[in-house]
Amino acid sequence: MAYQYKVWIADGKEHFEYGNKQKKKKDLPFGTSLMELLYLDAWAYGELFDGIGKAIMDLYSSKEQRYADEVVAALDMVVPKHIYFELLRLEWQERLGQAKRQNYENIVDLLPHKELTHIPSNLHTMQEQIKTLFAHVLDLDTSPKESVQKKMVRYYNYRGSDRLNTFQFQPQPMSFEVIDRKTFTEVLYPKNIYDIIDYFVRECVKREHPMRICKNCGRYFAISGRTDAEYCNRSIDDKGRTCKDMGAINLWNEKRKDDEVFKVYRREYKKRFGWIKAGKIEQEDFYAWSEKAREEKARCDSGEISLQEFTEWLGR
Numbered sequence: 001m002a003y004q005y006k007v008w009i010a011d012g013k014e015h016f017e018y019g020n021k022q023k024k025k026k027d028l029p030f031g032t033s034l035m036e037l038l039y040l041d042a043w044a045y046g047e048l049f050d051g052i053g054k055a056i057m058d059l060y061s062s063k064e065q066r067y068a069d070e071v072v073a074a075l076d077m078v079v080p081k082h083i084y085f086e087l088l089r090l091e092w093q094e095r096l097g098q099a100k101r102q103n104y105e106n107i108v109d110l111l112p113h114k115e116l117t118h119i120p121s122n123l124h125t126m127q128e129q130i131k132t133l134f135a136h137v138l139d140l141d142t143s144p145k146e147s148v149q150k151k152m153v154r155y156y157n158y159r160g161s162d163r164l165n166t167f168q169f170q171p172q173p174m175s176f177e178v179i180d181r182k183t184f185t186e187v188l189y190p191k192n193i194y195d196i197i198d199y200f201v202r203e204c205v206k207r208e209h210p211m212r213i214c215k216n217c218g219r220y221f222a223i224s225g226r227t228d229a230e231y232c233n234r235s236i237d238d239k240g241r242t243c244k245d246m247g248a249i250n251l252w253n254e255k256r257k258d259d260e261v262f263k264v265y266r267r268e269y270k271k272r273f274g275w276i277k278a279g280k281i282e283q284e285d286f287y288a289w290s291e292k293a294r295e296e297k298a299r300c301d302s303g304e305i306s307l308q309e310f311t312e313w314l315g316r
């Protein structure tokens with residue numbers, strides 16, 4: 001194999017090192033790449049992978065270089081979408097290089113086109129399986145309050161044989177070695193992108209990493225630090241604001257609304273209280289009104305009626 005792709009975890013970060021002669025290095029906070037994969041729109045690449053499959057079949061029959069170039073160009077387009085696809089490109093560049101050296105003769109086994117065309121549906125299946133696994137085992141809100149070990153045993157005893165819906169762990173090509181002359185750790189040498197997914201899912205489980213669905217975007221995020229975190233760090237608009245930022249803004253808006261509701265309520269209350277002294281209404285009428293006003297205020301606080309509606313009610 002002319003290329004290399006290595007994955008390991010150290011100092012709370014996931015590390016990738018890949019390439020042919022020149023190696024690229026990248027590190028991300030632990031859990032980042034798996035979370036990105038979990039919400040990658042796999043179907044959006046369906047057509048692209050179908051196109052690659054078709055180009056490979058054309059290569060089988062025509063043995064023309066331009067179809068190999070087409071495959072490479074299409075893979076170049078998927079690579080920026082996710083770091084795991086770097087492995088896919090390296091692997092297929094090598095296969096295509098070998099195919100070229102044998103003048104595209106007998107290349108059907110060397111270039112299994114279905115391995116590529118099945119990627120979107122395989123990814124989609126795995127995304128759903130991983131979310132289900134998280135919900136049963138690592139999700140702080142939906143999984144039982146007991147050890148991850150116990151939850152894994154129960155889940156796999158009951159659901160492990162459901163190969164469609166339950167994530168299926170596979171044997172992994174692991175090494176154990178010195179990295180950068182300073183860390184001794186387990187290192188994954190993935191055969192394919194599914195090995196990388198498997199590796200990170202099992203690391204989340206082994207590390208008993210708590211997860212939660214973000215209150216703003218509805219996506220899983222790995223909780224680091226405070227377990228009461230409700231929002232993730234994904235940026236959700238072009239200003240680079242994150243769900244956490246939006247959470248703070250929403251909270252502030254809610255508080256501001258509460259203040260506003262209280263203000264209009266108090267103003268009206270004081271006014272009507274003044275009416276008793278002025279002899280405009282009876283004390284009894286005032287208390288009847290204030291009881292009803294408190295009910296309406298509660299409806300407004302809970303969002304059942306708007307501030308506008310509450311203000312109008314008060315003004316009647």
Ligand SMILES: [Zn+2]
Nearest residue numbers: 214217232243
């Ligand atoms: Zn979020």
